[in-house]
Amino acid sequence: MKYALTVEEFAEEYSLNPATVRTNVTRNPESLPKVLRIGRSVRFLRTEIEKWEKSLLDDQ
Secondary structure: OOOEOOOOHHHOOOOOOOOHHHHHHHHHHHOOEEEEEEEEEEEEEHHHHHHHHHHHHHHO
């Protein structure tokens, strides 16, 4: 398992449009897990994705 996902990998895993994910990273960051920025690239850490999923379940 990869420790970090690209925008495209994250979008595919969650059935989202990659363009929407890229937009939400800057315009609506609270709707996504925290990101790791390396230069201009954006990565989603698996640990942050798991925290994000848990917070979504806790909010229900």
